[in-house]
Amino acid sequence: MTHTFDTSKPIYRQLADQIYWRIIRGDLKAGQKLSSVRDAAIEFSVNPNTASRTYNEMERDGVVETKRGQGTFVTEDQTVLHQLREERKQVRIEEFVREMEAMGFSATDMIHGLKSYVDKEDQSQ
Amino acid sequence: MITLEDVSKRYFTKSALHNISLDIPKGGITGLVGENGSGKSTILKVLSGLINPSRGSVYIDKTPVTRRIASKVAYLSELDAFYRFYTVQNMVDFQASQFDDFNKNKAEDMLSFMKLDPKSKIKSLSKGNRGRLKIVLTLSREAPVILMDEPLSGLDPMVRESIVKSLISFIDIEEQTVLITTHEVNEMESIFDRVIAIKNGEILGIAHTEDIREKEGLRVVDWMTKHYNS
Known part of the structure; x- marks a missing residue:
């Protein structure tokens, strides 16, 4: 699978975002072992130095932990994982709101539109 | 690790390289990018001792480069x-038999990674598989x-994707210094540590790929275009 990276951010940061997405979706669970830096580099087709920087960055964020001689694992700290999910939610909401505002919709329009969309989704399931 | 000091190359009356000075430290993958005829291949040939x-x-x-530098340089x-x-096996x-640093085990691993059958005749290989075989022959040298x-x-x-992945898998990025010329800048920029843009035989700029994104918010292609037009 080819991964594309956009221009706005450095690749090491985008790679971290992709791995965070897997954690948020539950593809990678709390305490689960991540692939090695080299395997991650191969999977995402990035320079191993970039992948290594991503792992350092994720460790600094507290989302993963490196255990000497064993590898890198997703943290089991639920507070951190909860925060990761919440941050992602805020980012998405902000994007949505900015775009709606740009199109001239009011806050009421947004809430109303969102509610009727969600209700319709519920009915069809 | 790789040093050029005031290097010029003329082919009869045509100037291919013009006063190029360059110092690439040990380790990492460097992309050499630029339009056709900008001098990319000439730089590689000068570095491999194929032309003076x-x-x-x-x-x-x-070590000053001569034809004997082939013992230190794997050239594709x-x-x-x-x-x-x-x-393929022959x-x-x-x-x-030509290079002491050739690792046969690595060659075997790479052949299976590239899904190349050692018994196939070279003349029956597709262009893609010939491209893969060249990579195997080059990277099996340490x-x-x-x-x-x-x-x-x-x-x-x-084929391009399998080659990009093989570069990541089989290059020892700390020990080996790699210089790659390419037109496929978008496909390769994620594996470059740094890029060198060259035009009409002169160096336009050198930068770390992540800095180009982080500080300038550009892809390597855009960065290159910026330097080309300035």
Whole structure:
């Protein structure tokens, strides 16, 4: 699978975002072992130095932990994982709101539109 | 690790390189990018000792470059240089007989990674598989310096991807210094530590790929265009 990276951010940061997405979706669970830096580099087709920087960055964020001689694992700290999910939610909401505002919709329009969309989704399931 | 000092190269009346000075430290993958005829391949040929510069000095690992530098430099040519009647295995054995640093186990691993059958005749290989075989022959050498001239050129997307992945898997990025020329900048920028843009035989700029994104918010292609037009 080819991964594309956009221009706005450095690749090491985008790679971290992709791995965070897997954690948020539950593809990678709390305490689960991540692939090695080299395997991650191969999977995402990035320079191993970039992948290594991503792992350092994720460790600094507290989302993963490196255990000497064993590898890198997703943290089991639920507070951190909860925060990761919440941050992602805020980012998405902000994007949505900015775009709606740009199109001239009011806050009421947004809430109303969102509610009727969600209700319709519920009915069809 | 790779040093050019005031290097110029003229082909008869045409100037191919103009006063190029360059110092690439040990380790990492460097992309050499620029339009056709900008001098990319000439730089690689000068570094591999295949042609002599008209002026200036060239060093690999502090050794002045001559034809004998081939023992330190693995060079992948843009052209195919195979005996058509050889099998893939014959070609691997031939390469192993020419270079002391050739690692046969690595060659075997790479052949299976690239899904190449050692018993296939070279003349029956598709262009894509010939491209893959060239990569195997070059990267199976544990040479301190690897020079690759357009490794993706003329190959389909699937072959290009398998080659990019093989570069990541089989290059020892701390020990080996790799210089790759390419037109496929978008496909390769994620594996470059740094890029060098070149135009009309002169260096326009050198930058770390992540800095280009982080500080300038550009892809390498845009960065290159910016330098080309300025």
